[in-house]
Amino acid sequence: MKASQFFISTLKEAPADAEVVSHKLMMRAGLIKKLGAGIYNYMPMGLRVIRKVEAIVREEMNRAGAVECTMPVIQPAELWQETGRFEKMGPELLRISDRHGRDFVVQPTSEEVVTDIARQELRSYKQLPKNFYQIQTKFRDERRPRFGLMRGREFIMKDAYSFDRDQAAAKASYQVMAQAYRRIFDRFGLTYRAVAADSGAIGGDLSEEFQVIAATGEDAIVYCPGSDYAANMEKAEALAPQGPRPFPSQAMAKTATPGKSTCADVAELLGLPLSRTVKSLVLATDTTNEHGEIVKTQVWLLLLRGDHDMNEIKVNKVAGLENFRFATVAEIEDYFGCKPGYLGPIGLQKPVKIVVDREVAVMADWVCGANEADFHITGVNWGRDLPEPDAVADLRNVVAGDPSPDGKGVLAIERGIEVGHVFYLGTKYSRAMNATFLDENGKPQPFEMGCYGIGITRLPAAAIEQNHDERGIIWPDAIAPFTVVICPIGMDRSEEVKQAAEKLYAEMLAQGVDVLLDDRGERPGAMFADWELIGVPHRVTIGDKSLKEGVVEYQHRRDAAATKVAVSDVAAHVKGRMAV
């Protein structure tokens, strides 16, 4: 490609609404252009990146035996009513009426449509396994779209859906996809982790997120540097503490803690480590009748160590807490006779169920609120000062330094951006939509399903969050808009420069290199600044003076300085520096 035939548009400043670096750089490098909130034009430079991402995904999906199709962007509501998602999904689901008043949705994913295809097309176990995928426009009407393509409303996703005859086969299909995803992410040239994720009500370990590692990532990733263990924060298990609970060594005492309503403040006031304090969280669960009216409310007191945070997914799994909510201030004052900040499990008058984290269950001589404003209690001990808790469970987020669940060291935490997810669905959709096939005995059986997504347009944003410097983007070769840029200096003045540039361009093109010749006639400073901003990984500069010495300059986007290379060697030199 020659720059004069292409479209290059860079900006000195990012627009004010661009908060994160990838959004800023994508706008400045002219990869995308905002059309509305969370809605972007993919400009020529950006579309080249997206197409390269798509091509890698498509190749590996095909290699893994998945079959590509395309499901409509606008989908009839009827199918979405079969699974109840038309009603259940929130305002993220964009709903439309057509000219005849019929309801439609703009697809955020396609479970319903693909299950509808399967129940019509896959009639026999002999047709299984089958995995359909599409690379298609999606829409989620985010309440607060932001960060450019990172959390847009219209985006491109690769979504795949596997159909199997039984759980064992479904797990095999899942593993095929998990392996394909590793190949895909390896090929992107990004640092990533496949982390175990919560698989919801289905259970089992068949849910992994593919996280591109970046300090700016929204997600906390837990991993063990000494092993393969990696999970997202929701999923990562905090191991049960070792050894028995110590014996009490202190008497229980009420202590004035005026104005100290947080564990940190109390610990500081009392000169105790934060890990000796206990945090009280009040939850509630409602029982409703057939009309949806609340007929009974149960209040729960959740106790965590002062230096630990609650993990909602884990709390959700405690029997009875599946649909918990946080208690209201009125409920708290009613049950504890005290405002939040000084709550605790001692001396409760009303029926409150007490659920404690495993760490709290083995504490002795701990500190909690006195259920009286401006007072705490020290030296609290289980059994002696209050009954044993109603339930003990893993309720907290892990912290760096916790032992790894695989016993191979301690956990570390880093940040990531989720760009892929593989998930075992079971029969959730096939049962809801009565999607069955006939087994060997001619009996209808629901499909065992899995779903597998990759955020095609989110990936470039994640790649930039991971790979940039103060001058701009640094693309991995595999997804760079161009792999090589040739920058001739004074092409209009020097016939030698022009000829050398055209010759190298033709030579590289003939070798199948994705090369751009910058024939715009920009001055060197502006030209270099453009390409450093856009982030093309390999640059060859051809100047009049060095050409007289038979050399040109090569610089990788990560190199501190240019290297002189003989004109005759430069194509080979560039190829040598390219990722395989």
Added chain:
Amino acid sequence: MKASQFFISTLKEAPADAEVVSHKLMMRAGLIKKLGAGIYNYMPMGLRVIRKVEAIVREEMNRAGAVECTMPVIQPAELWQETGRFEKMGPELLRISDRHGRDFVVQPTSEEVVTDIARQELRSYKQLPKNFYQIQTKFRDERRPRFGLMRGREFIMKDAYSFDRDQAAAKASYQVMAQAYRRIFDRFGLTYRAVAADSGAIGGDLSEEFQVIAATGEDAIVYCPGSDYAANMEKAEALAPQGPRPFPSQAMAKTATPGKSTCADVAELLGLPLSRTVKSLVLATDTTNEHGEIVKTQVWLLLLRGDHDMNEIKVNKVAGLENFRFATVAEIEDYFGCKPGYLGPIGLQKPVKIVVDREVAVMADWVCGANEADFHITGVNWGRDLPEPDAVADLRNVVAGDPSPDGKGVLAIERGIEVGHVFYLGTKYSRAMNATFLDENGKPQPFEMGCYGIGITRLPAAAIEQNHDERGIIWPDAIAPFTVVICPIGMDRSEEVKQAAEKLYAEMLAQGVDVLLDDRGERPGAMFADWELIGVPHRVTIGDKSLKEGVVEYQHRRDAAATKVAVSDVAAHVKGRMAV
């Protein structure tokens, strides 16, 4: 590709709602699957065709210097309000509100968005010409979607938009696109015509439709077998008749024609050729005040020869008739004192403007209605029996046998399916959206624009309408889902057949041939029927018996019978039969 890794699904019968052959065959061959009215899943077999169409279009668009980008499917209403199309477009434009109640449209085309990009990005004449294109999902909420992908609601279109500094440059850009379209349609391997089309109010000849020739086409195409002349019916000019009007030879006479309200019936009753009768059509134009209330209505009588049809586009161009409508029956009875079927220009009491086709203007001794039920008048002559008409113009559709406007023979008519359109837009959108660039003198000028569409998903349907037989589809090589299919007979029983099939498959793959090996183990009859229905152009059959003689069978989808070819020659033989 091996069939076992792919997804093949054929039907014996087409669904009842499939009316045209392409719709029937696309459903039966498993290319598409209906999801809702005018909304289809592109199944794996169909998607391969679509991707091949896209690839050819993309290659030639790039070669012609156009730059690919992608504009959102969901577009903010604001831009559409700038041009007035948000209000003016009918219910075909699908309108949506998001969760915040903001208005959006699902794009049917992207003139507004691309003009918005241009007014921000193309600031100087030095950046021109520029042509942006996209291959993207579109939606038109057709009142009556039908014919499968031929007139669907959701579809894929390639739309390109050129931006130029002046009319001359815009015309050059138009010609570049018109040439690229010829290369694209040549490569598809279809019989097509580029026909002149009406360019609306803009004038000039810069509008061409690309029509795939098919007996079942919706559009009538006019062409001259002896020259390059081709136009659509709306556009094709009926030349002015040669020679002067003959002198009157009959006296005017009122004749009873009871119940004969059509020209054909009257001609038959009177024993005259249809070309001696004159057809009366009553139109009306309304003048409105600033409140949109009708303050005056002018009635027009349009006269055409009995064997000719009115051309609305041409009538629209007569001064005063730009916004004509057909008169109501009440208006007709008021002005002519007679119901439709017996109308004519003789003896009118109220002010009616008379506009006649050029053929009618040179007729003598003609027949028309008497403005009295069940009566006509014969022997009518201009000047003698009524004044000369108020206006004479080309108002009719041409008919086969009319002289060609280029003077090189007579016109013929065939049917076509419009799959592409190149169109000079002028400054319609740039002026409405105040989209300007700075010229050499630093003065803002509106862009001169053109737009260029190809119906990516309509093309396969058109290809099938043109290329099919009673057994199924016959794809041109360039857009076939697979170019070659290898059909081994009894692969499960014969190791020799299996090995020969696998070897040929590997050999062809290595040569870059898009080949499918049918390893499903179907019986020959079912297997052949599938591939004839699906329409793969080249088939190689490998059987145990012929293999012992060292031969396999080759059959092109259009061949009446198979040809025996030595195993060692078959790859070369197939290549020899492939389109270049």
